[in-house]
Amino acid sequence: MAKNQVSSNPHDQHHPVKLSRGDKIFNVCNYLVFILITLACIFPFYYLFINTISDNEMVRLGQIQLIPRGIHFENYVQVMKIDGIIDALFVSIARTVLGTLWTVGGCAFLGYLCTKQEMWLRKVWYRLIIITMYFSAGLIPWYMNLRMLGFLDNFWVYVIPGLVSPYNVILVKTFIEALPPSLEESATLDGAGYTRVFMSVIMPLITPILATLCIFSAVGQWNSFTDTMMLMPSGKYYTLQFLLYKYQNEASSLAALVRNTQDSSALGNLATKQTALSVRMTVAMVVTFPILLVYPFFQRYFVKGIMIGAVKG
């Protein structure tokens, strides 16, 4: 199942068959429906984008619906000046990069270790790890635990607890088990220890699955905001996503921010004047851009990843 490409189509090969009238109607309807669905998926992105680059006064009056008018990029410049945005961007990037490396590295090595039959009590440890996938202690015990461990108001809470993710471990383990064992044996005969074997033999071979895990983990890290909300009570280490959430909910603080940025902005030009709405939309767009940027390149990995997951079921 995993070997086939998603795009291979049962109908690709036969063409000379003449389409019946029913087929034609079906085709037209089918295309139309899918065009509509796709539009529904893209349109919100487009709508938000044109609203951030259009004349702010017209946006405020609701005159920008399908075509951008009075294009300017002042919103983006001004948003970058909001106190805390740059910090939040930095935190978001740091947690995404560090968290991804940490999780993927940890799960890869752990997955490798789990394939080693000779380990002392291997099955027990493996089950202990996997079983955590099926239960959770619940929100309060989780929160109190992190609190007890000193992770409140601590940047590392974004990174460290993610070391072991059972699902990823299963994926890596299954993937490694499918590799020919001879490769590893020959390296062991050459005198390489476990870490050497892992670094120089296994790692290069499992890059496809690692790439998939990286992407999922990175997207997860970038998108997460509830952890900031609960674990950062004193307002340190806010992430972009959380700021976005905050701006949506706290109209008053946003209004104050807007006033502050206004103080230092150039002129009282209505077209480029910041409004609460424009700030919200622009921050949302700023948060979206990285995903839009990497998305096309990594789309095929998503497909691959979910297929590997599907094999496991």
Next chain:
Amino acid sequence: MTRLKRRGGILLLLAVAVVSLFLPAVKLYIHSQLGEEVAGLFSPTLSSFSLMKGDGALPLSSVPALASLHFEGWMLTGGCVCLLVAACLGFLGSGWMLSLSLALSLFSAALSASFAMHLQNLAGSLLFSLMITVQWAAYVPLVCALAIAVWVLVIILKEKEGIQLSEAAWRRLMALFAAFALVCCFLPVYRVAVPATITSTSSDADEMNRSTSIFTYALGQEEMLNEGKKAGFYQDVMTGDLQELEKYSGNGNDLRGIFLIPSTSGNQVRNLAVLCAMALLLLTLILSLIPSVDKWFPVALSLLSLIAFGSSVLGMMSVGSGDMYSGASRQLTYMGLGSVTPWPLVGLVVLCLGTLAGVMCIRVANSPYFVNPIPESVRLRVVALTLAVIALALTLAPQATFSFYRPGKTKAVSSVTMTGVQMVTFSTPEDMLSPKDNKGKDMYTEEGAEDTLSLSAVTGKMQDMTRQLGLTSWASIALMLIGIAVLCMKKQRKIAIAAFLLSFGVRVVTWLQMSSLMPAVIGSAEPSFFLYATLPVLIFAAFFANFADMAELPKKYKLFLMMLPFLLAVFLFSYLPLYGWSYAFYNYKFGMPMSEQEFVGFKWFSEMVNNPGQRENIVRVLKNTFGMSGLNLLTSWLPMVFAIFLNEITRTRFKKFVQIFTTLPNFISWALVFSFAMCLFAMDTGIYSKFMLAIGAIKEPVAWLNSTEHIWLKMWGWNTWKGLGWGAIMYLAAIAGIDQEQYEAARVDGANRWHQMRYITLPGLLPTFFVLLMLSISNILNNGMEQYLVFQNPMNKATIEVLDLYVYNITIASRGTTLYSFATAIGILKTLVSVTLLFSANFVSKKLRGESIM
């Protein structure tokens, strides 16, 4: 001509850099507050070229408070000259000229970076932000210089096919880098420049104008400034203008904090780290110059110093509010009073390079991977010994923290070593120990405790305790010493193991003693980190002692040791929270130790059913949870149908296109989805209102997001919008796995398209559908909270609150709540139900399909 082709880019980059000098790099505008007469002095934009000419470009002297600040135009001038030379050399030269060009372009990049940083520092400052914004053109020379450096490097590498440096050269390089990093410790990190105009006297200003290097900071010279603060010196100095500025600085940033940079609590550690880093650097420098030393040592040292240096630099940079590199610089520059220099960061980079050079040295020398200096036969013995000594040291460290408190008001704390000889040392004010309530009565005696809680009584009690605990502590120490001696003498390792295990047992006894001995009225005794740390160290000492005579650890244990950190993480983050389930049986009050909590048994569980108010809430929340999960469950066939119909599209391009864009929503956060919703459905500006008004479906704009009508349907809609395309991917993969011959056979038999879909594709997908259905049934209670959290508002709260969100809302979201126990009880039930559901689903699946879903 080929030269132009190969190296023409350098000229192009140079041209870009030169052109950028004449582009506007800084935008000046005047804020109305500064008044008309000053406004007239400013021109709207300035190019880098005009900045290069020096201070004259800015009419700074006309604003008295800023007179001491100026643009360091020479940096950019120097950078541009260097770049010009580097580009010429890079274009024309060969051999050493290329290397020179590389060096020059890097130097130029450094100068431009300094300039840009300086500009940014100034523009970030409060006063200047009123009139300056730095524009992108200011950074172009920097980027060009870096690009030229890379280009030249590529040329060098291509022509020489790799840099061939001898082992000695790499070693010297490493020493050079280490030396430079050492120098960086003495270069200023902060410059604080206080204009005479804002202090009361000019001599005060002189005193405050200074630059601080990491080194002076590590030596604690800044303590003097603390003294100054105590004497009220700076309070006096900062009058007038600064108090005006304080209003702007906001965020509770204390201005004085800037002048008292290193006065935070983590200071001691950081001071130590800086000094350690410097000592390590010096050692690296010396060792890397001696050829006979194993090359691994300087590399290891350099790595260590990198860690120490990095942590201290970052720690130092983060003094103040921000906790990040930008924090201190923001504080300083906010005032326009100072700047942060790039030196410590340069030092870090140089140190990294030095380590790399060391690694290259090892590679060139082709020396084997780290040769362990300890002979193989005693290696494990040494490990065991080391661990035992560590355990010994940990036992001699403070063993407990004692807290004396009165109800409500905690507490005087003191740490005590438990080895019995030490006197109890605590400095607790008398009134903390025998607190009087506001009527002047002794609070404790009222509770019927016989202890007279005077200082001497407590001290006596503490000494008693120490004596008792000291006995066990000394016993464990003696046992450890025996174990160490046996190990050293290479005698029976079994004795050593027994000794370590016994002392482990004795330590546990100490631990248990600690909680039972302390009279609850006085306060509580908490084992310190050291006591906890001793326990695993002892176990491992015993573990390694077992293999003391072997050359190598058996493989199965080696693997286990590698696994151990992961197991620890799983334990800490997945199993340890289960301990929190005990909260459900207490009347948990936030911030009190567990021993103080009131045990209530199953009160909270019965409350869910018996207390009408709670029951109503629970029923409502469950209704929402099942309603919305149920809607999603009922429509869980949608992705499958989506996939089947998408599969009927023959144009691969179009199919791909649809797939890519329908999957996209899955990768954005719910916060972002809510932004979309807010814009699209905004009451008077959103496209939804406009459209509905236009076609006359509604008469006036509705608050779509705030209304409670059809909220379940709306939530279902967003969920489907986000997940439809993503859910279909798995089915598309399954379709790809269906045997093509089936279709052909069916076609031969005259099956039309509909028949094929109905009788081949659909049955092929049902197993996948079934598995996913089972999984989502078992997850029916876990519909997550993010979506409902972002969409909830006071209006729709009653109908949108699902179980997870409810738990969050009544606890963490509401300050000062007492419902933690109740929420935990809900969580326990939820987990139990989920697990039961999962196992039942698994059971059903096994019965029906003979396959497990887990």
